[in-house]
Amino acid sequence: MSIIWLASYPKSGNTWLRAFLSNYLRDGDEPANINELEKMGIASSHSLFERYAGVESSDLTADEIDTCRPEVYRMLAAANEDVHFVKVHDAYTFLPDGRPLFPAQATQGAVYIARNPLDVAVSMRHHMNDTHIDKTIARMANPQATLAASVKCGNNQFRQKLLTWSEHVRSWLDASKPFPVHLVRYEDMQQDPRIAFAQVVAFAGLPVNDVRLAKAIRFSRFEVLQQQEAEQGFREQPGNHATFFRQGQAGGWREVLTNEQVTRIVSAHRDVMRRFGYLPEGAGDDSGMMNDE
Amino acid sequence: MLLGQRLSQFGWHTTQSERPLATRSEGAQGQLSHRRAIPIAPYTFTYKAFGLTLSSALALPELLPTTGATDVHIYEGAAPPALDSPNLRKIFYQANKNxxxxxxxxxxxxxxxxxxGREIVVERTSADHDDVLRLFLLGSCMGALLFQRGTVPLHGTAVATKRGAVVIAGGIGAGKSTLALTLHQRGYPILADDISAVNRRTDGTPVIESGFPRLKLWADTCRRFAIETDDLPRIRPELEKFHYPLKKGAFCAEPQPLRAVYLLSPTGSVTRPAFEPLTGVAKMKELQAQLYKIPFREARQTWPRLFADVGALARHTRVCLVERPKNGFLLNELADLIEQDLAQ
Structure with missing residues (x-):
């Protein structure tokens, strides 16, 4: 059966959503193991690629890998009987020959998770082990930004093109897609998880069951994920010394970012931030807002 | 036969009657363009790898030269765009038993x-990719050749020790080469990189065949071991990955009885390396998962005897799951533990 992409910029709640879905699908008596989420699939995994390509991916360039990815996903979709969720951090892009990286034939739909870039910056700095948050802010404004670009020992993912944070959001949400895209905000998952997660379940075409829903939300609470990481580690944690599940809060940026840093993020992403209600007080009623009218 | 052997060394092929398999396979495919049963290309080069003598029309400088009767011919010829009825199909290849x-x-x-299991035919479609051509020839094609011959190719790097061959296996990015290089620096010759081919002696003892005298290393691994990369050839101009040639003494050119397989697994949950010897079904399953570049379930459909072969391998071999911390390799500690484990 076709794939449902769980698409997001890094550090935007993708793992949380996958933990929820794992628990919902599993319907067990204890929380699903965070180290088994990968069974749901990661679009940029070398081992997934090799399973369907049949060659050693580390002998290929990132561009060559990209040209094979649509076919890999078609084969993955053809091989699966059930609804299949696959995590994606790539922006929705096209290959030089015009084919989309994520082919419609393999796709049932996409869930796009958006999070306030002010919070993303704080979380991503730890995740990427950036020496300074200014580096992270620049990364989020760089149209050439990628994940896992440096091929080296210990990297089990291949390169993913992120584009800028704003372009990432737009690439999945703006242009008309040959498949449905459901938007969910990280902040809504936090504020009213029952509604946010129930919508995702319904979008995926799964039956919405209130008891299962409540249990899956409880089993994927931030504290549960954090505790599992403390006890047994998290496979998908990048190879630095940061913990993956760090704070899991909305608005944490207020304690970390300087006014100047906030201004820089806002001026780089104002339009998209406004759309999602992410502009901080005082930043929304300036000329940017006027231009919109 | 002797004459044929000698002729092949001088660049001549053997007679058709000596290579009945190749002739029969032409008929089976039934395509006129592949009827040329006997390649006419001169076999200028003779190499050895995986216990086989390879006569090749292509220069393969990664391999050890040798002399002797040819087991496998590598030549330029016609390769069809598709197989008639493959039972295995991937993006880059399709296959049936032979x-x-x-x-x-x-x-x-x-x-x-x-x-x-007797020949590799290369049909060039463009001339600009020789590096990749050799990578695929010495990687995927060699793996396929071994499967066809009934050899079990494991995905792992092997070092030779006094107590036998040690295979370091594990997923992508697990650190196979890095750990193998650490052991190598302690004086153990490299036996095989990437493909550890298992054959069995008549008494059932598994042996690891000697592979190629080189390691493929990423730039960051070279840096870690202070290996100067300025003079090393890249595996491809586009990649920060190098051929690290192994000189005489650094490479073991003879097969070694298989002593142990260590499955390297980076995990967040351990702060020190942890060894877990595997038994029973778990051991069998883990060994199955180490086949070179093909899921066991699919490989078994094409080559049914793999099930028994891997089973026999499991019975004869010590297999240990080696969890290492994800943050920090602790290479010397790992190498110490492997040496201790071998001494048991």
Missing amino acids: RWLMTAEHIAGARFLVRE
């Missing part, structure tokens, strides 16, 4: 047909 076709025109500038 034929394995790799179509990599865009990336390697060639198609490759591996037949009957």
